[in-house]
Amino acid sequence: MAHNRGKEFLNTFSIYAIGTVGAKLIAFALMPLYTFFLAKDEMGYFDVSITLIMLLVPFITFDIRDGAFRFLIDKTCPYSHKDVISYVIRTLSRNSIIVAIISAIGYYYLSHLPYYPVIVATLIVYACYEVMIQVVRGMGHTRFFVGIGIINTLLILVLSIILLVVCKMGVLSIFLANLISRIISLIIIEIRIKFIPTYIKHRKECSKDVGKELLKYTIPLLPNVLAWWAIESSSKLFIEGFMGLEYNGIFAIAVKFSNILQIAAGIFYQTWQEVAIKEMNSNDHNRFFSKVFNNYFLFLSAIVVLGTLGLRILYPYIVAENYQESYIYIYPLFIAVQLHAMGSFLDLAYQCSRKTHRGLPSIISTAILAIVLYYFTVTRWGLIGISASLIIAYAYLMIYRMFDTRFCFTIVPNRLFIVSLLILAIGGFLAYYTIPTWIIITLFLIGLVALAVYARRILTPNKM
DSSP: OHHHHHHHHHHHHHHHHHHHHHHHHHHHTHHHHHHHHSOHHHHHHHHHHHHHHHHHHHHHHTTHHHHHHHHHHOTTOSSOHHHHHHHHHHHHHHHHHHHHHHHHHHHHHHTTSTTHHHHHHHHHHHHHHHHHHHHHHHTTOHHHHHHHHHHHHHHHHHHHIIIIIISOOTTHHHHHHHHHHHHHHHHHHHHHHOHHHHHHHHTTTOOTHHHHHHHHHHTTHHHHHHHHHHHHTHHHHHHHHHTOHHHHHHHHHHHHHHHHHHHHHHHHHHHHHHHHHHHTTSTTHHHHHHHHHHHHHHHHHHHHHHHHHHHHHHHHHHSOGGGGGGGGGHHHHHHHHHHHHHHHHHHHHHHHTTOGGGGHHHHHHHHHHHHHHHHHHHHHHHHHHHHHHHHHHHHHHHHHHHHHGGGTOOOOOOHHHHHHHHHHHHHHHHHHSOOOHHHHHHHHHHHHHHHHHHHHHHTSGGGO
């Protein structure tokens, strides 16, 4: 069983890794482009707009993207794929029309906002894309799922170059690139899987109970979404309110680089989400989950340090001079992302058990803690205060959930967890202390080889 489990994990991980890394490498190429062709306040406006869009998406869709995936991937689910898909399309269609009408009325009051119609259109298309891509994944089309991700990101890159560099349309070009790329991606998805014909043929036969069960699963997730937004994105509102859009632009660049770690965490989470749901009822799930947790924490700690060393070497060459100060926020943001990833790891307890409401106390209390910390730190220590607040909030979330999730599985930190903390302490020294470049390069290469050897060992099927 261990061999099959490890082999399945490795195969799924490889598929997500190839697709995600490919897409993120393309997205990574956009950062130098943005920093050289956009002013700081333009970058800040786009970042805040996308942040608000991503906040609203779960609410205008009732977060059926997560529910659809959970129901579609579960072989014991009493509802057919046609039932779930029909409900999803009906909900998306109805809610998109409602949003369009409300936005048209709101135009009278919000017409002063730059590119308001484009932002509204982006919101609706984002919502449809986020839901349908998870439907594709839930149906088991994993390769197609990652392929669409690459196509979408490649389209954003090409359209950004055309509209930003050639047509010189400024920040509007980024909005249009994100909008058009997702429209094309949705068309490709429909051509390949034909969701709409399925809905048309099956809509009258659709079980009426599927909507109730989906909403029972997803509605408790909405406060969860709001709380995550309060932790991750409300900081941008504090920065804008107390420091200005210029500093939001600087912080946005640091956050985008910290997303390097988020790439690795995202690959793992998608893989782990599938495996954990299937392995929840195995006899040795406590031992298995603890082993994965400790190895994952160590793996992320190594990436945090190596990523910081690599950026310390490359930063002057890949980021415009007026954004250089953002480097000092990279390391604390890396650690924050790592702790966020561990909290998300533990969140699978609520998903596996379908008791999504049990996760609310942990995330809501974390959100309250984060907002209080933002308020008291941004005026005293600026962006460093915001970064430290994220670390404290996510550390609290991880510790809280390690105890709270024992109803589902028991996580026991071992010596690998202690080693990880030591690695992070050393990484903080290497990130800021004056060290010759050749030493940094040497340490980076040694660490990279060691990480590769370690990754090969833990991803070997019979090691799972």
